[in-house]
Each structure stands twice: as structure tokens, then as C-alpha cells.
Amino acid sequence: MRNKITYILCLFLLLNSFSSEAQSDKQKALEAKRVKYQKELQQLNALLFTNKKEEKSVVSLIEDLNYKVNVRRNLIKVTNDQANLLTREINANQNEISSLRDQLTTLKKQYSEMLVKSYKSKSEQSRVMFLLSSNDFKQAYKRLQYIKQYANYQKEQGDLIKAKTQKLQELNTDLLRQKEDKDKLVAENRIAKIELEKEVKEQEKLMASIRKDQSAYASKIKKKQQEIDAIDKEIDRLIKEAIAASNKKAGKSSTSKGFALTPEEKLTGRNFASNKGKLPWPVERGVVKVRYGTQQSPIDPTVKINSNGVRIATEKNARVRAVFNGEVLAVAGQKYSNPTVLVQHGNYITAYRNLSKVYVKKGDKIVTNQAIGEVFTNNEGETMLGFGIFKDSKPQNPAGWIYKM
Template identity: 70%
Template sequence: MHHKPTYIFIFLCFFLSVSIANSQSAKQKELEAKRQKYQNELKQINALLFSDRKKEKSLVSLVEDLNYKISVRRNLIRITNDQANLLTREINANQNEITSLRNQLKELKASYADMVVKSYKSKSEQSRVMFLLSSDNFKQAYKRLQYIKQYANYQKEQGELIKAKTLKLQELNTDLSRQKKDKDKLVLDNKQVKKQLEVELREQEDLMASIRKNLSNYTSQARQKQQEINRIDKEIDRLIREAIAASNKKAGKKTSSSKFVLTPEAKALARNFESNKGKLPWPVQKGVVKVRYGKQPSPIDRTVSINSQGVKIATEKGTKVRAVFDGVVSQILVIPNANPVVMIRHGNYITVYKNMSKIYVKKGDKVNTKQEIGEVFTNRSTGETMLGFGVYKDSKTQNPAIWVYKM
């Protein structure tokens, strides 16, 4: 009797189904982690931007806050939909596998029952002995003995296979029940999130209607705000170029270079900074990124561009600012009609902390990771507490989100 190919096929099918199940399970975990991230972000947004609606925020700030909240809520809906769709595919696959297993079990049990009947009819020791003694020669007798053993083993294997498939069927039914409950919960959660989104979209439309009545004035304010940001960024760029020139001159190198010439100690510090890419702590203990890095349209007038050389983090009043890595305070920048800026050098990297109200450090101070360097400024008229944070490699800006943990 040759049953090995059948068992190999069954094993391969089982291995394949386990691999697919594992990959789907990994995908579900990944999606759930993202869903949790967006849910936590919404909680932070509500706590930091919407906790006190009595404060007189400007229309522009309200629109910015609401736009941010809506974008996060849309991401949450998208991820939840992806989860529900994946669960639907898993449920369908499980149902198909259950049907297939039931059919296999039916066939196996019928085959096994047939074997038991045949075995019962020829189970007497006498009939087996007669079967062996009636052989024409020793070779045939040996083959018949092997056949009896194989038949007994096969019967045992079939019994084990039925038991294994029955257990697998029970597991699949349990999984199916859990998956259906999970999907029902996701669908219900998403309904509530969509309902809240509809409320926010109506609120957004009302705010934008108020802005459109005097759009030219708000557009002018947005352009003026960007000019103010550009003025501060230009001054930071100039100071970084000057720091590179002074550092390189001290090292006896060309002053026109746009890159720092590093001492062995500064090289080691830069390497440590680089090795922590994506793992740096946030510059504030609690916060949400309200404005991201790079060029983006203004939420008020999409013809106006916002060019952000770093990120803007909304946080709580009185929040302390922390150095994100070991380094040396290279500059405390005080610009007329703007709040102070602290610049910390980490080899050929510089981290920049804008919109400070209090400064706890001075130029030349060595600082450690998470050391408090000052406080974030709170705008009295809007109630907003916003830290500007940037990362530079030599004289070029970097996206802080790729450096700071889960930003």
C-alpha cells in the first residue's frame, strides 16, 4: 500500500494554510497597532487642542486644528476598513477550510469504518496464519507479513488523522466565532467614528464659510505668517553657515565649505546621533505634530504655500522643552519680534528648538538627552502652546519625523 504521497500532500496543504494564517495574523497585528496609534493621537488632539473651547482661538487656528483632527480621523476610518476587509477575507477562507475539512472527515470516517469492518472479518489469528501459510514461497510470505503490518499501521494513521482533523475543525470554528465578533465590533466602532467625522466636517464647512467672507484678509495674514517664519529660518541658516565656517577655520580647513570638519570626538557623537535615527525622544513629554515638515498648502487658502523646515508640536501650557540628544548649546538666538530659539550641536547635526518663553541653558553648555533646556511659549490671545522643532545635517534640513520615535 502506497500512501506516502497522500500524506505529503496533506502536510503541504496544512503547512501552506498555517503560513497564510500566520501572515494574515501578522497583518492584523500591524493594522491594529496603526489603529491604536490613530486612536491615541485623537485623544491627544482632543486633550491638547480641544479641551477648552471657551478660549478665544482665531478662526485660522480653529480651522488648522479641525483639519488636523479630520485627517487623523480619516486615517482611523481607512485603517479600520482595512482591518474589517482583512477579517472578511479570513472569515471566508476559514469557512471554505471548514467545508473542505468536513468533507475530508466524512470521507476519512467512511474509509475508516470500511477498514474496521474488513479488519473485523479477518481479525482471527487463524485467518492471518492461514494467509501466511498459503504462500507459494518464503518471499511471498514475507511480503504478506509486511502487508499485514502496513495495513495495521495505515489503519492507525487514519485514526490519528481523523483525530487531528477533528481538532483542527474545532479550532477553526472557535477562530471563526472570534473573527465574526471582532468584525462586528470594528464595524460598530467605524460607524461611530464616521458619525463624529460628519459632525466635524459640518463644523469645518461653517468655519470656512466665515473665512470666505473675508478671504483676502486671511490670505494676507497667512502670507505674513509665512514671511515671519522665513525670516527666522533665514537667520538660523545664516548662523549654521557661520558655525560651520568658524569650526572649520579653527580646524585649519577651508571656510567656504557647507559641511562641518569633525574632530574624532565630534565624529563619535555624530555616529551616536545617527545610530538613534527613529529612536530619539520627543522634545516635549506630551504633544501632537500640528504642522509637518516640507512644503504644503495653507488650510485657509490652498494657493498659499507653507514651507516648514521642521515641525510644529502643540503641547500644554508651561511644558518644559528637552534636548533630544547629548550635545553642546551652539547658539541662543534672540530675534526682534520673535521668541527665542535654542540650537544644540551633535557633531555635524544640529537640533533647533523655536518659540521658547524661558531658557535654562547658555551658549557653550553641554547638555544630555532629555535634559530640560527651557519652556514653550504660550500665546495669550489664542491660548496656543506650540514648539517649533528642526533637525539639520550640516546646513541642510532633515525631516524630524524620521528621527524622533513614532513622530
């Protein structure tokens, strides 16, 4: 009986611990997401919506608003998820409280009956008589063990009541906190939805003005994409030239698609690869406005935007920082574009595009977080860094490499 009670007590505490930890982990994960989206909105407001002096183009305004609306929707969704999880936790706690109260009532009744029974047979005389009336020593020993077990059983029943009472008190405290947290989340979401409605109305108004001459705007987007494609081609040419030169120097075939590396360069490449997901941002403050890959234009869904890297909106005069130790492979400049700096890290290349100033030159050895230039700001007050990562000449998704991108 003693082992059974101990088992029940341990199981009760263990199950409650696992259940609360699982719920807590879910809440922590959701809270981390909510904080992330809140910070992203703050950055967006600071970087994209504070320049009232410069008149942005309608296209830029819609791109900015689209981004903001998506982040706001994500924030509302994750806040809803948190509130719903809290509702489930509150309901579960309320059910558990009711169950615990019923269990406590039964336990206390049983414990009370046991104490009364124990009191009636409490005197030393009755215990001694119980032992002396044994037929032999073996039976006396068993009766003595029974008396001890019964005493332990009483103690463990009392401990189980204490544990359940404490758990009940904790659940009640937790319930009050959960209800307060849920009320805060609901209030926050109410404000977020009002802001979202305003932003969507502004978005619709801008889209209505574009629809009057959508073909002209679509033409501008295509022209911008052509300029980006031209820069991509130039970067590809420079990287392939460098690959061919490295293979020629090593006495290998110039048609090889990968760099011929020295032992030192191989080590740099391995170190770069081992830091995947932990590399620093190329600017101190920024939000990714255009992500890697092919995506629809927010202005005209029939127009595709191809991105070999990411485009990061940042602050005016923002300094560009190298994300890892390396050597400047090239400083490229097109006739109709701003300079691009390519930095080699073994068989990896990082590209920093749309610079207004360049602090480095080809062949310079650089270290992580070293300033290599400044981001260009256009006439509309938009400061956008193009950033890419290549393995040999193959583009990589920077979101998988840069910390929390």
C-alpha cells in the same frame, strides 16, 4: 502509502498554519494603526480642544479641525480595512469548514469500510495462514511488511481524521470570535462617522466665515510664513557661521559646507546617525500639527506653507527636552520672535524654536532628555514647538529621526 498519508497530514497542517499566520499578521498591522489613530485623537482632544477659556483664532481652529478630520478619516479607513479583512477571513473560514466537513465525511466512510475489512481478517490464524502460504521467505517478508504498513495506514488515517476534526473545531471557535470582532468594528465606525459628520459641518461653517474676507486671512498666513522664513534664515546663518569657525580652527577652507570635527565630535555624529528613527520626542506629549516640507494652507490652497522642520502642538508650560547628547551651539532670539536653542551633535544640529524660557546657554554640555527650556503659549492658548534637524546646514525630515513621529 504510509509516506503519502504522512505527507498529506503535514502539508495540511503547514498550509493552514501559514494561511492563518499571514492573516493574523495583516490584522495585527491594521490593529496597530487603529490604536495609533485612536491615541492621536485622544492627544488632539487633550491638547487642542480642551482650552475653552482662550478664544482661538479662526485660522487656528480650522487648522486644528483639519488635522482632526484627517486623523478621523484615517481611523475610519483602517477600521473599514480591518472589517473587510475579517469579512474575507470569515468567508474563507466558512468555505474551509464546508470543505473540511465533506472531507471528514469521506474519510470517516473510508475508515469505517477499512475497519470492517480489517475486522474480518483480524484473527491471528488468518494472518499466520497468510504468511505460511508464501512461496518463499522473501514473499513472507514482503507480506509481513504489508501487514505492518496496513496497520500504520489505519493509524495515520485515524490521525488525519482527528487533525481535521480539531481544525474544524478551531475554525468554528475562530469564526465566532471574528464575527464578534467585526460587529465591534462596525459599531465603532458608525460612531466615528457620526463624529466626522459633526466635525466636517463645523469645518464648513468656519470656512464660510473665512470666505467673507479670505484675502485678509491669506495675508495673515503669508505674514506668519515671512516670520518663520526670517527665523529659518537666522538658524541657517548661525549654523554656517559655526561651520566656518570649525574649519578655520582646523586650518581648513572657511568655504567648506561641512563641519571640521574632532575625533570626539565625529563619534557623537556617528552615534546620532545610528539612532535614526529611535530618537525621543522633544516634548513629553505632543502631536505634529505641521509636517516637514512644502504644503498647502488649509485656509487658502494658493498659499504655500514651507516648513524646514515640524511644528508640534503640546500642553501649556511643556518642557522641551534635548533629543540627544550634545553641546549648545547658540541661543538665538529675533526681535519679533521667541528664543531658539541650537544643539550640536557632531555634524548634526537640532533646533528648538518658540520657547518662553531657556534653561541653557551657549557652550553647555547636555544629555538626552535634559530639559533645555519651556514652550511659549500665545494669547489664543496655542502652545507650539518648532523642531528641526540639520545635517551640517541641510534640513532633514524629523519624522524619519524621531521615534514613531
